[in-house]
Amino acid sequence: MAKKVKEIIVNKEWCKGCGICVHFCPKKVLKLDKSNKAAVTDLDSCIGCKLCELRCPDFAIEVKFLDNEQS
């Protein structure tokens, strides 16, 4: 059963705007905002693969799930 994503938290203080999360998101959920930080544009499309969190060099992204299966 697919896990339902509750939210994607971006720590803007730590994000350096490298864009890895944006480029490699399979569903194009993320973009860089005006201040060049990662931002969520389309949470509903997120499939919870967590690749953005895992590939973020800055520990700036956290994908949270609804059913507490994984945090």
Next chain:
Amino acid sequence: MKEKIKFVQGNEACVEGALYAGCNFFAGYPITPSTEIAELLAARLPQSGGKFIQMEDEIASMCAIIGASLTGSKTMTATSGPGFSLKQEAIGYAIMAEIPCVIANVQRGGPSTGTPTHVSQGDVMQARWGTHGDHAIVAMTASNIQDVFEITIEAFNIAETFRTPVILLFDEVVGHMREKLVIPEKEKLQVIERLRTSVPPGTDYHPYFPRKDGRLPMSDFGGEHRYNVTGLFHDMWGFPTDKPEIVHNLMRHLVDKIENDPKHICKTKQYFLEDAKTVLVSYGASARTALEIVNYSRMRDRKVGLLELQTIWPFPKEIVSKICNQAERVIVVEMNMGQVLELVRANVKNPEKVYLCNRYDGNLVNIDDVKNVLRVVEGRGI
């Protein structure tokens, strides 16, 4: 353990001293004329569960004893000239990170490969300034086998007390000559154990915040307290910083803890100095020759005395200054081109009255060498 009497060479006396002091980790690399220290510890350490490792080079040996010391071991390495050069960077690390450890340098002739099997005392200044940057260092030496044993224990004690590397600046003659050694029963000589923190787990521990008495209690790697160790200037938790006030204060601390405590560190031996008109200043193997001359002169009613330095660094300038200023003339007896000579001259009122009797040809400075200089400076001709 009961008192034991042995007939050993200096390198073996160093090993006995290290074991008496509780050394339980040695990393080294073979090099003449210090190799016997490694060989003997390879046999002795595992007999009591200690660790011996032959590393791939001199640098690695120095690094390994620092790493092992951080886990709570009492560690040492041994080397000579070229190896001592290679270890300098890591010695600086141990100074900066305040890691107790002992480095024996059984001196041979240099520069470069030099005279590997012959004696020299040419590393006095290298011991002081071999690693880059401002710093303080402790270097000690001895002139006979019993003293080698005892000064080695002292080196470990100072390393633990001041959280610093200590250099044993022996030489080929002392390392290889054989004499009687009395190993006292355990606890007869003082052995200083590592001061460990009493800060309870879960409480903030500052590995680099000195107590009122200047000492810094340690916590072993693998223990409850986790902290950082670095060769960069660091704050009281060990984390890198380049804040000017922290850099300034750490530099002051590193130098002051050694330089401001001469009475605990500076050791000398004094022979017939009360009325000496001629004072010989010497150390290591050359002090043996100097002592012979003192005995010879005293038999002829000549007022010659010997100040034997056991601590070379920090240089015992107060003692040297006090004793030499009372004398009519001073002769520094050493096996280099005048490294301690310059130090003595810098610390007396009349530097023109400080003379040099030296050799740098790989031979022990002998009785005739000193006699000749003595006759000349006393105005008696050769």
Next chain:
Amino acid sequence: MPVKDYIRKRFFPHIWCPGCGHGIVLGGMLGAIEELGLKKKDVVMVSGIGCSSRIVGYVDFHTLHTLHGRALAFATGVKFSRPELNVIVPMGDGDATAIGGNHFIHACRRNINMTAIVMNNRIYGMTGGQFSPLSGPGIYATTAPYSSIDYDFDIVELARGSGATFVARTTVYHVNEVKDYIKKAIQHKGFSVVEILSQCPTYFGRKNKLKDVNEMLEYFKNNTTPVGSQAKKDNPNLIERGIFVQIQKEEYCDKYLNVIEAASKEVKG
């Protein structure tokens, strides 16, 4: 324990440039440690000098930031003195294979139970972009303005030939493999080496006309293949990823117990 509980948060954001691969290695490494359930007090992390070596400042273990190239020598002292500790040694490519090359091959040879992680971005970053022994010919760097003529090491072959008993390679693009291989390396009893191809967009990328960090990661994706795959046979230029060596051989600290036993018998005589 969540991965973030292993980091020293007060030092974040870290010093690495935007897009630097070292942060991804850090994440993978902590993921591995988390899955293994290692206690913080049982882990010692030892590093040398360079961008990569700053990794130890960010993790809440016993951390030892040493001298350029000497991390494995310090680590050997730690491990040999206290074999019960988990010793992990992250290094850069210059750190591990140029100035530290001798320590690297000898640590492999001894088979002492530690994990070396080579974060290979093929450049000296901290000093501003000089070529390393892993850059290879044809690479532009500040010290190779007309492109490098130096051949490169193959870490996997170097480690294998030197006697390492676990050798793996992957890239930061393959982030789950990073975690998986480091985990297996830590579990392995003996000397383990994990090479992780990482990107330095600031120096390697810029000097070598790679548009951005994403192009560098795309390179890892498109130019690597699992070890022994058909793709490698079809295109020998592909870099293989996977576990290349995994053998059991008596470990150094264990062997020293035999020395202690033999020596103790001698005393009892």
